[in-house]
Amino acid sequence: MFLAIKEILHNKARYLLVVVTFVLIAYLVFFLTGLATGLARNNRTAIDALPGNYVLMSKYANKNLLSSSLTKQQVDKVANKHTAVLGQVSVVAENTSTDKKVNSNVFGINLTGKLKPTVTSGRMPRNNHEVLADDSVTNEGLHKGDRITLNGSDQKYRIVGFTHDRRFYTVPVFYTTLATFRQLKYGQANVANASIVISTRPFKTIPAKTQQINRATLINNIPGYTAETSTFALMIGSMIGIMLLIIGIFMYILTIQKISMYGVMRAQGIRTRSIIAALFWQILILAVVGVGIGAGLLGITQFILPKKMPFYANPTLFSSIAAALVVMSLVGGLFSLRRIIKVDPLAAIGGGE
Structure with missing residues (x-):
């Protein structure tokens, strides 16, 4: 975790973009979930x-x-x-x-x-x-x-x-x-x-x-109840899948950019599993911060929504969605795993692969 935090603080601008992506996707997923839950409840309470x-x-x-x-x-x-x-x-x-x-x-x-x-x-x-x-x-x-x-x-x-x-x-x-x-x-x-x-x-x-x-x-x-809930479920599931792809691509690009650094670390005797742990700690920290900010923004949004809007925040459901977003982000990190495992210290230091 120490290595992950140090790298995030050293490259604030780079990782800020990742956090913003987490915030936007998390906020959208939470908002759609609230609307879907509200509409469903209005049909059936x-x-x-x-x-x-x-x-x-x-x-x-x-x-x-x-x-x-x-x-x-x-x-x-x-x-x-x-x-x-x-x-x-x-x-x-x-x-x-x-x-x-x-x-x-x-x-x-x-x-x-x-x-x-x-x-x-x-x-x-x-x-x-x-x-x-x-x-x-x-x-x-x-x-x-x-x-x-x-x-x-x-x-x-x-x-x-x-x-x-x-x-x-x-x-x-x-x-x-x-x-x-x-x-x-x-x-x-x-x-x-x-x-x-x-x-x-x-x-x-x-x-x-x-x-x-x-x-x-x-x-x-x-x-209309089943069609409505199914449509929202598909939208929310798609957004969570998009989160996996976006974060996977982001972390893969960042991994490629850091190949030389990983080569130096390997040459210094740092084990591959320590480098991999640092990668996933980075993703976990960024995901938790991003999802947390997204949830906070949604909490603010609730106070300004019109009373007629069918929005309902279910704490249990939102916690499950938040956990799913974090887990899918970690899964997205697997895209970078092969590059890290196959790092050749000599080739990486020399600029090759």
Whole structure:
């Protein structure tokens, strides 16, 4: 390590370029990861919060919650103490005072049952004309106490409280009664249909024209979710691969430039493994500094990003990405290994190979 640090300090300008490369790539990878995580969470946080892992839905819906509809008879056949009924309908919420419109989802639930969300501000709805909203609606101009209409209906609904991190299909969720959901989706509250049934245990009976899936399958079939996450994963993986190539090329060029110096070191009796260790210590130091600065810049960026931007910093995921960047940088150093091992002291000192 001592040899590596001395050489870095002796050639500051040369190694500064390598550090800048680390910073830029690390920052870009972290930023893309944050965006990918944020977009994925915005699709699924309301589903992640469901208390059961088993979902009964209509078979024709192709595992898509937005298309599923269960009849009262289908729901009654599986109803027990382990199940809960959920109704979903996509709506446009409009503030009747400001004409501000927000794309959103309504989740109809038993307000005192298993699907009851955690209230972070205000209270739970008490009747069909009240809703509990995801607190991200405040970024869209809706606030507690506001009266809204849903899908242009004449009926007004009052926001009586907020919950946190309850979004579905990238938009906020409003929680209300099953009767309100049925009125919005089917045009009348006395239609006892639902979208899905959630259960903490596998369903013993699967009614005709329905199917059982797990929560992960439900999430993966949110329209666009899998394509979106796969695209970002490919981009992030490509950036990490590019890091390997760039650092490998950088260190290979620097190795060629130092062949004469390595020849002198070998002639002085310094072992090849000591030279190789110095090379990888250099890469490790440069990678850790560069990735660290990149992470620091991302931390600053979070404070200036618009609240509407779907960005989420997952510490565990970011730590894994940082470790992957450092490891791939070390792998890139292998490109220079053969040149160092084959250094001929006499030829190197004379300027040859």
